[in-house]
Amino acid sequence: MSQTATTSKRKSRPRWKRRKDARHGEIVAAALELFVERGYEATKLADVARRAGVTKGTLYLYFDSKEALFKAVVRETIVPVIVQGEALAQSFTGSASELLEQLVRQYWHLVGETSLAGIPKLMMAEAATFPELTRFYYEEVVTRGHRLMAGVIERGVKNGEFRPVDVMLAAKLAMSPLMHATVARQAFASCMPEGFDVRAYLNTHIDLYLHGIAKP
Amino acid sequence: MSQTATTSKRKSRPRWKRRKDARHGEIVAAALELFVERGYEATKLADVARRAGVTKGTLYLYFDSKEALFKAVVRETIVPVIVQGEALAQSFTGSASELLEQLVRQYWHLVGETSLAGIPKLMMAEAATFPELTRFYYEEVVTRGHRLMAGVIERGVKNGEFRPVDVMLAAKLAMSPLMHATVARQAFASCMPEGFDVRAYLNTHIDLYLHGIAKP
Amino acid sequence: MSQTATTSKRKSRPRWKRRKDARHGEIVAAALELFVERGYEATKLADVARRAGVTKGTLYLYFDSKEALFKAVVRETIVPVIVQGEALAQSFTGSASELLEQLVRQYWHLVGETSLAGIPKLMMAEAATFPELTRFYYEEVVTRGHRLMAGVIERGVKNGEFRPVDVMLAAKLAMSPLMHATVARQAFASCMPEGFDVRAYLNTHIDLYLHGIAKP
């Protein structure tokens, strides 16, 4: 809800443009929330519009159709994740174990705990409806994420920290508890009134996993 | 699908009754497929009817509404899983490690590989729409499953096979790769043309997990 | 609930026939109630069947369609009224005033207070849907009723009891408070919790009317 861009009038263009850009973002944000909450079909454009503070007609000034909006939501929301992931990969230093732990915790910090957490659930739910988008997501997010993790594990194997394993499978197994927690948390939030102790869950995962892969 | 109704014509009634009993199951089966494929909202009752080999009106002889059909699909499909889970629990003998491995493989055999695999994905996708059903599922399936696994792990801890761990968290972590694979497979099936080597995935999971939890 | 008709076989026809005739009447009675209560369109054949103690299919053994059932209900129910009216006409003795009063009271006794009271309301409501039936009703019931009353009034005029009036109009005016009360009572029953003092209403009507038409 970043309102009023009425401050400086110096640049006449920027004003509008900024407003326009803001609108775009506000609509995407509203749509993300609703798509995650209710799923694609059950989300009404009227609700998206209301939550974004515009009218239905306005949506069509920014997006061609509901489908286009959905795709934009996923694509635009996921891009930062990819970028962050890549950045993370390059800044790695230290042992493989430390990196792996860091990656796991970072994922939760950057995705699991933020509004981005809805995206995986959304993709699971709507994959069949948007095959092309799903392929994009699978390749640019899932696979890339796995490769990121696989690289770390490979380092560990090569430098003798880890046992020799199929690094791609090991990467998937390092991620899957995260993925599942992300998705399940969206679904079962209301069933776990006392919440879900993510910290302990992550600690245990890292502990078990690193013990499991460590060279004896 | 179509049952042979050609058995015996002794009783005059059975013909109809058998048909009627069969219909229920056929409709549920058709609905399950479509709900999993497309989600609740996107599934049209006309399609369910067509796939079940009946007309739209007939659905209402068996279910009060689309919502009721959905709930019936989940409940009736999930009950066998619960029952099998309980049965499995009691037939356990052998070491905790063996049991854990067996449980993991059994789950995949009985759920991951069958049409039941669609249910978890369905629940993830539609949880917010059916809170009551979600609670039922969470308590009768998720939690029960976790407890089953937790019991095994506790055995292992007590008899010295496993390190002392939070058994409930450890149980969740033993299951989450399975859950995630079940759900992701539904969603990304078309993205993995060469399939997904489940056997290797399970082997690696069991290997890593048992190494991770084993007493040094 | 057809019983086994295996007891006495002497008269094969009468037994069944009686049952069959009874069915017919039970269905008509059930239909009358429901048509009056809810109107033609809002009355479901399933409800008629249930109230008559048969199944939907059975209705079609007795009536060709919902429309046919409706017409039968009106015709069969109204015939006794006509017959009684005719009988009444012939048994008249006494002064015109007495006859008029008697007719008014009889109408209420035979129609207004019985289940026949629903018919006028029904005809008012559904007249446009069944023009042919409406014509039948108008001619055989309404007009005939008016003529009956007109005859009495004519007697009164001729023998000097009543002022010279248009007998047909006077007849209608003698009846209309009855008709309106009959119809309104059906409609507003629930709005008049203390009931509606019909006796006083009739007394006042007769009093005013006879004073109004009496020769000064």
Next chain:
Amino acid sequence: MSQTATTSKRKSRPRWKRRKDARHGEIVAAALELFVERGYEATKLADVARRAGVTKGTLYLYFDSKEALFKAVVRETIVPVIVQGEALAQSFTGSASELLEQLVRQYWHLVGETSLAGIPKLMMAEAATFPELTRFYYEEVVTRGHRLMAGVIERGVKNGEFRPVDVMLAAKLAMSPLMHATVARQAFASCMPEGFDVRAYLNTHIDLYLHGIAKP
């Protein structure tokens, strides 16, 4: 039918705002005609829309449901009648007999002869379906109308024009021929090809009634 459907779209688009205000009334008018003609259940929203010159969907921009439309039709149509009735009551001068006659003729002029005449028939037919609306109608229209008439009669009794009578009953009896004629005319219009000489009917009613109630 009676209306010349001059609502056509000949003219190039009128102003939206003006259109929107008009739409409401046009829909109500179209619905009134059809509800009266066919009854609530038999009236299809598609027909209402067509007669109002809009599409089905548009109806829902103005009314929440078919039921809401029905209630609006009755309420909005009946309010003017109530208002006129009240106005009439206050403008009364002259003898009670004159007032009564005036009231009777006014009713026919303002209701019996206009499109409002359909409302009483509608309420008779659908009362059971809309109890709340019926109560409103009974209290705000029927009872109020009776009280209006009762006031006039009471005046007459007090000033010696009329005999002492139960004024409420007398009021009902002054109105019931009007009510019945209103309703019956809707129903039996097609059965009275030569029409129905309302003038003579009203004259006779007034004549008989005033003679009947007059102090001897």
Next chain:
DNA sequence: GATGAATGAGCCTTCATTCAT
């Protein structure tokens, strides 16, 4: 004669999309 499972046309209602203002 009775049954009741099955049908399918049709209705109310929703909602993504368009377009004149």
Next chain:
DNA sequence: CATGAATGAAGGCTCATTCAT
């Protein structure tokens, strides 16, 4: 750039009617 009235294509659900048993 924004609006919001209007559209029309479905979709869920009902119910009169049929027919094999």
